[in-house]
Amino acid sequence: MSAPPRPGWESGYARAALGLDVLSVVIADVFVSAVYHDVTVLDLPANLAVAVAVPILALLSLALNHAWDPRILGSGPEEFRRVASAYVTVIAVMAVAGYAVETAGGHSWVFGALPLAAMASLTGRYLLRKWLHRRRRSGSYLRSVVATGDEVSVRELIHRTRVATHTGWTVEAVCLSRSDPAEDLPLEVDGVPVLGTEHDIVGIVALRGFAAVALLPSVGWSPSRTQRLAWDLEGTGADLLIAPALMDIVGPRLHISPVAGTPLLQLSAPRFTGPAWVVKSVLDRVLALGLLIAMSPLLIAVGSAIRLTSPGPAFYRQTRVGRAGTTFEMIKFRSMVRDADVRLAELSSANEGAGVLFKIKDDPRVTRVGHFIRRYSIDELPQLFNVVAGHMSLVGPRPPLIAEVEKYDDGGVRRRMLVKPGLTGLWQISGRSDLSWEESVRMDLRYVENWTMTLDLMILWKTAAAVLRSEGAY
Structure with missing residues (x-):
């Protein structure tokens, strides 16, 4: 066929x-x-x-x-x-x-x-x-997907495809796995209709013409059933997308290793030393120094505007946690009033952040100049001095506060500190302050687990667009 x-x-x-x-x-x-x-x-x-x-x-x-x-x-x-x-x-x-x-x-x-x-x-x-x-x-040029697996996995895929529309996949139907034949299936999952169980996939694809089948983790699904599904889908025009159930780990750390004819996904341990990391460190400092020289007129102008419009210094220094738990003084342009830290307790009830983050969309402590420089992330530029000093990298996880680190649980969040924090990162190009705590952690861990020089270059390229759009900046 x-x-x-x-x-x-x-x-x-x-x-x-x-x-x-x-x-x-x-x-x-x-x-x-x-x-x-x-x-x-x-x-x-x-x-x-x-x-x-x-x-x-x-x-x-x-x-x-x-x-x-x-x-x-x-x-x-x-x-x-x-x-x-x-x-x-x-x-x-x-x-x-x-x-x-x-x-x-x-x-x-x-x-x-x-x-x-x-x-x-x-x-x-x-x-x-x-x-x-x-x-x-705008909803055009999307590939329709029928997702099959347990409800938690399906719900997660629906959420991710809705957020990352640029990938071109949209989940239009669900076939849920069911361990108990007597169990009633829900009518929908997050607004996506449930059309049947995993046993109905092929017939549904043939009837509805989906572009792909997303096979997600579920209890009782075996390799032989995956192979049979791949055979049965031949001729339908549908691709088979298989989730390896390895959270957010892709790229050079994953390899196919056949063992006696059985293909296995080999996951190598991440390395945070070696020639590639030396090159990253050298490039960080050279590029940061070049940017400081090129943007020195802007830095002087912003610093002068802050001093002229608000009492207090032009720079704001704050202790942050770097690689391996070491602390350093991070430098930013001051975007708030001088006594902003003292007034923090007064605003605790207005906190809009999740997890350990403190965020307020319309923070009354932000000055008039502060609103502008925050919108375009100009307040972050003095961190180039931290990059030159070796405390930070151009690209990396978000630099946390000591108070945030003290609240970290043992769910892997501390792995963010295996590398230097960054001036920008996946969190910067994926929503900035609009990200929830869980999404921010996921972005940082994805970077740590999958770092390559190419990934750094991609993030730097996309950071400019994210800053110009000023989305999620407050």
């Missing part, structure tokens, strides 16, 4: 990505050939050969790296990694080939046109993705 065709928007999106890549390579090639050089440079056979080879080899490299695979388009860092890898590969191959034939002809195309095309491709795909995410937030 042949599988139903993929949704039209998926093939259209893939064609748009292909078109952007072709356009990027061609424009970069023409720019170097006719603008950077005089077009007569192509009279030389070696230059003409390279100019022709550049777009062909670039597109071939993108194809070999599966850069147009529908499964990776529109979400996650894998799409950008494949595009970057394709261009790095073709640059390296053409550079080595030029060295092998002992000719310097065409270096402008290899080291000019190809990097230019790479930047254009990545930028084009980023803009295309932002367009897709806007459409998904």
Whole structure:
């Protein structure tokens, strides 16, 4: 039985990505050939050969790296990694080939046109993705999912897909696992209709045409049933999404290790030392110092505005807990009145935070300048001094107060202190102050468990957008 065709928007999106890549390579090639050089440079056979080879080899490299695979388009860092890898590969191959034939002809195309095309491709795909995410937030271009598992797991997936609409999945139906055949099923789970049990999945998918089945943890579900479900779904056009039941652990720490023919998910222990962490520390300090120098006029202007409009110092220092429980003085621009700490007890009844966090949306202690610098996170910029000093990192968990750490339970929250706290982090790009205590902890632990340099770069890139939107800032 042949599988139903993929949704039209998926093939259209893939064609748009292909078109952007072709356009990027061609424009970069023409720019170097006719603008950077005089077009007569192509009279030389070696230059003409390279100019022709550049777009062909670039597109071939993108194809070999599966850069147009529908499964990776529109979400996650894998799409950008494949595009970057394709261009790095073709640059390296053409550079080595030029060295092998002992000719310097065409270096402008290899080291000019190809990097230019790479930047254009990545930028084009980023803009295309932002367009897709806007459409998904309005309810378009979503993949329908039927979720099966126990009620707690299903409810969690429904919540996550509603929050992270950019992933493109929407749970439209539920098939609950049931240990007791006499047990009555609920009519819905968080507004999503319950259509049956795990035994009804295949028939429901065939009838309703769901794009995917999300298989979540449930008592009594065995590997043989998973395999049978995968076989039965063949030809329906539905993908099978399997939750490994390992909370928020993905990426380089997970590997497939076959043992006597049995595939096992191998989870390696996280490492917080080694060359990668040394590179992170060096880059943190170098970039922080560069940002301090570049933004020194802004820092001086903000500091002056605070001193002129509110009695007290421009900076506010507060003891925070860093890596391994060490304490340090964190520096911020003062955004509140001078006696804000003294007035904290008066506002305890107005606390809107959850867990150990204290948050008030309309805090009366915030000054007029403070409202502005908080909105755009300008008050956080002096923490660059902490980064240069080695107390903090550019990216990491939120730096906690001593009082917060004292309230930590043994539920893994202390693992946040395995790394340096950050000026920004997953909590910054995922809601900032709008996050609940549980969500804030989950974001920090996800970062600690899954750290890579690529993750840091992604967070830094997204922080700028989160700050400009000023969402969750108060």
